[in-house]
Amino acid sequence: MNRDLHAIRRDYQFEDLLEDTVGDNPTAFFDQWLAFAIDEGVDDPTAMLISTVDAQGQPHARVVLLKEHNESGFTFFTNYESDKGQQLAHNNKACLTFFWPTLSRQIRIEGTVEKVLREVSEDYFSSRPRGSQLAARTSKQSAIIKDRSVLQAAFKAEEKAFTDQKVACPENWGGYTLNPTSIEFWQGRPSRLHDRLCFSKINEQWTLRRKAP
Numbered sequence: 001m002n003r004d005l006h007a008i009r010r011d012y013q014f015e016d017l018l019e020d021t022v023g024d025n026p027t028a029f030f031d032q033w034l035a036f037a038i039d040e041g042v043d044d045p046t047a048m049l050i051s052t053v054d055a056q057g058q059p060h061a062r063v064v065l066l067k068e069h070n071e072s073g074f075t076f077f078t079n080y081e082s083d084k085g086q087q088l089a090h091n092n093k094a095c096l097t098f099f100w101p102t103l104s105r106q107i108r109i110e111g112t113v114e115k116v117l118r119e120v121s122e123d124y125f126s127s128r129p130r131g132s133q134l135a136a137r138t139s140k141q142s143a144i145i146k147d148r149s150v151l152q153a154a155f156k157a158e159e160k161a162f163t164d165q166k167v168a169c170p171e172n173w174g175g176y177t178l179n180p181t182s183i184e185f186w187q188g189r190p191s192r193l194h195d196r197l198c199f200s201k202i203n204e205q206w207t208l209r210r211k212a213p
């Protein structure tokens, strides 16, 4: 590919993001930005990168979907034995990143992760489409497999095992909640004079500071 990546740039033309606008509760402000992203028709508005670090100090990032959020944290669901699950078992510090290109907005959330209660995972699992439930049972997420037929055969076996029955939530599948210690709201602005408003939890209180872009 011979495209000149240096020439790919755009000026961000959105309104400024001021301290008075964000207020003093970052999770309430997150809710406002997420609602706006949904209303504006952003693709996959709940998609977020979760970054984890393995035992060798190597960071890893991948996309998951936000399924719940409230004052105590941001919840997603996955396989506890996946690579990310093993990394979180070793080091429960993690970072979430949302990027909504059409709004020129990024949100970075850092904190520690813990598993949700089993009944929360079971409740959410039971609300998922049957195909997704069977797939969660089928896929040994992050394991090396020979080819696609391995997945298809395992899916068929699960389908058969649960014929005319509710699909059981596997023990190794469930939610994690990231409890935030910092949340940064980034708004792209003209001439690269972007706004970065950063909340840090200090002595259980949110403190707001502005960072240079």
Ligand SMILES: Cc1cc2nc3c(=O)[nH]c(=O)nc-3n(C[C@H](O)[C@H](O)[C@H](O)COP(=O)(O)O)c2cc1C
Binding pocket: 044, 047, 060, 062, 063, 064, 065, 066, 076, 077, 078, 079, 082, 083, 084, 085, 141, 142
């Ligand atoms: C848009 C999108 C949404 C995804 N949502 C999830 C999710 O909610 N949970 C999940 O385990 N994987 C999800 N994935 C797959 C992950 O990115 C990743 O491939 C998988 O979790 C295995 O990661 P790991 O091997 O690092 O543990 C999603 C991928 C994309 C592109």
